[in-house]
Amino acid sequence: MSKLSTVLVIGACLLAAAGGYGLSQLQHGGEEHAHGETPSTQKPGTTAAAPSESLPTGIALSDLDGHKYSLDDYKGKLMIVNFWATWCAPCLNEIPILVKMQERYGAKGFQLIGPAVDDIEEARRAAPGLKFNYPVAVGTPEDMLELMSTLGNDQGGLPFSVVIAPDGRIIERQLGEYSEVELAGLIEKYLPH
Amino acid sequence: MTLHARLASLLLACAIALPAVAIEFSRKPQAGSADALLSADAAFRLVSVIRDQDAILVNWMIEPGYYLYRQRIAVEAVEAGISLGKPVLPKGIAEHDEHFGDVEIYKTAVELRLPLKAGAPVPTQLRLRWQGCAEAGVCYPPVTRVVDVSPAS
Numbered sequence A: 001m002s003k004l005s006t007v008l009v010i011g012a013c014l015l016a017a018a019g020g021y022g023l024s025q026l027q028h029g030g031e032e033h034a035h036g037e038t039p040s041t042q043k044p045g046t047t048a049a050a051p052s053e054s055l056p057t058g059i060a061l062s063d064l065d066g067h068k069y070s071l072d073d074y075k076g077k078l079m080i081v082n083f084w085a086t087w088c089a090p091c092l093n094e095i096p097i098l099v100k101m102q103e104r105y106g107a108k109g110f111q112l113i114g115p116a117v118d119d120i121e122e123a124r125r126a127a128p129g130l131k132f133n134y135p136v137a138v139g140t141p142e143d144m145l146e147l148m149s150t151l152g153n154d155q156g157g158l159p160f161s162v163v164i165a166p167d168g169r170i171i172e173r174q175l176g177e178y179s180e181v182e183l184a185g186l187i188e189k190y191l192p193h
Numbered sequence B: 001m002t003l004h005a006r007l008a009s010l011l012l013a014c015a016i017a018l019p020a021v022a023i024e025f026s027r028k029p030q031a032g033s034a035d036a037l038l039s040a041d042a043a044f045r046l047v048s049v050i051r052d053q054d055a056i057l058v059n060w061m062i063e064p065g066y067y068l069y070r071q072r073i074a075v076e077a078v079e080a081g082i083s084l085g086k087p088v089l090p091k092g093i094a095e096h097d098e099h100f101g102d103v104e105i106y107k108t109a110v111e112l113r114l115p116l117k118a119g120a121p122v123p124t125q126l127r128l129r130w131q132g133c134a135e136a137g138v139c140y141p142p143v144t145r146v147v148d149v150s151p152a153s
Helices: A002-028 A031-037 A089-108 A120-130 A141-150 A180-190 B003-026
Strands: A045-048 A060-062 A068-070 A078-083 A110-115 A160-164 A170-175 B044-051 B055-062 B066-069 B074-077 B093-097 B101-106 B109-115 B125-130 B132-134 B143-148
Touching: A078 A089, A078 A180, A089 A110, A089 A120, A089 A180, A110 A141, B044 B125, B044 B143, B055 B066, B055 B125
Parallel strands: A078 A110
Antiparallel strands: A045 A170, A060 A068, A078 A160, A160 A170, B044 B055, B055 B109, B066 B101, B066 B132, B074 B125, B093 B101, B125 B143
């Protein structure tokens, strides 16, 4: 009887494990297979960067008034480059949170940059209402899509954010909105001091 | 170990395994919201641009979990001097957007009908523009394409 009980326990565990694996395969259709078919797909949500991945140097931008600046100017700060556009409702939802973060953490070594994947005039028209308290970057939509691709987003989906540590290392990328709680936690974790 | 203890172990094993299975269920990919975010071209497929007797018909297929904005579908003739009739789009799904106000969106499919004016020159190419989003909370840049108009088969 005791042997039978032992066999029952082991058998239940094996069945549970096999069942879980089988369900997983049914639901994902075989993850490796699916990923193999669509290697360029991106996932909404956060993707951690490789430990050694750094922000490329020499990325030049132009603000709403035509003044030139570079992402290199902000080295030493925790930086988030947040791509947005006037045609992107999730971006417009997220910007007030970003403005709040800049206000709260700007004096503590945090810097947001907001490249607009948009016609320059559309971005200029929308900017006052969005109350940016951080630099917005404008250019042709094609230039901005190319910049976004350089920073790891080939599909052009927005909003898209890249989080860069004070030493220039890329920490993570986010496709889709950050919540206020997520963003505050992230900033506090990586602030330089 | 007593029989009761072994039965308790069995229950414990199930208690551990079942939540793991439940987590797997909760991770089931939702179209447009989980593992595979499609490219704009795959999410919104322009499938045909066909000249009918009195109109040009443009058809898009839209993948589940994605939508096109009615207000952001536009068409113009590529050739100079051709004036097009007013494009006709079906009524979409009405939504109220905090930023854009009242909008209409299309899911699944949409057909744009471009009436041809009697006796007027017919365009051989159109410049089409459209823009949409994934329900997962990601939007795609406007797409512009120049396409040939095929005669009806």
